[in-house]
Amino acid sequence: MQALGSDSAQDFSSINSEDEFQELAMRAAYVEGVLARYGSNNESDADSNDSTSSPIRPPSQITSKRVFVVHGHDGEVKETVARFLEKIGLVPVILHEQPNEGRTIIEKFEVSSDDAGFAVVLLTPDDVGGPTSQSPTKLNPRARQNVILELGYFMGRLGRARVCALHRGGVELPSDFQGILYVEFDAAGAWRTKLAQELVQAKLTIDIQGLMK
Numbered sequence: 001m002q003a004l005g006s007d008s009a010q011d012f013s014s015i016n017s018e019d020e021f022q023e024l025a026m027r028a029a030y031v032e033g034v035l036a037r038y039g040s041n042n043e044s045d046a047d048s049n050d051s052t053s054s055p056i057r058p059p060s061q062i063t064s065k066r067v068f069v070v071h072g073h074d075g076e077v078k079e080t081v082a083r084f085l086e087k088i089g090l091v092p093v094i095l096h097e098q099p100n101e102g103r104t105i106i107e108k109f110e111v112s113s114d115d116a117g118f119a120v121v122l123l124t125p126d127d128v129g130g131p132t133s134q135s136p137t138k139l140n141p142r143a144r145q146n147v148i149l150e151l152g153y154f155m156g157r158l159g160r161a162r163v164c165a166l167h168r169g170g171v172e173l174p175s176d177f178q179g180i181l182y183v184e185f186d187a188a189g190a191w192r193t194k195l196a197q198e199l200v201q202a203k204l205t206i207d208i209q210g211l212m213k
Contacts, residue, residue, distance in 0.1 A: 034156035064117035068093045072144040074124035081120055084192055088210035118202055119154035123167040140172040162202045164195055
């Protein structure tokens, strides 16, 4: 990871979990995300003669209004977040709503996520799990494993400042990621303001009036 920069190496090292399999899977997904970012930059720089340009696209160059929404089985949370993003002038990208065009799920995911400027990851209690040393009667509510993997992927693909994890229902938070913001999806709706703040901080332009609707 050092070859791709000290920040990537630091983020990679920050991925820790009591569940060894989960930690390995998240680290693998993170590496995939970094490689995807690195590869897309090589393509965009193919015609450039500037040999000193960085292989990693800086956040200031990401201008897309598309926000990828990673979700599990909680359709209510997914729809609420997606409609909120629309109200503030952004474009929510939900994988199953994108056309297949003969592609595999992996290919569809890669294409759909390629031009996202931000990712909102919904951690909802859809599964249960825990360390093998833990009693089967004391399993913790967890997000689905595909959600955890995509969290790691987007952390690598976009950088930690462009990923926000919304959690609900006492779900187990997967890891102590440095710099990843965890926001509770609360009934009072305070999550909307917190998410909007993160979007603005990431240089996405939003419709402030949408926060009042």
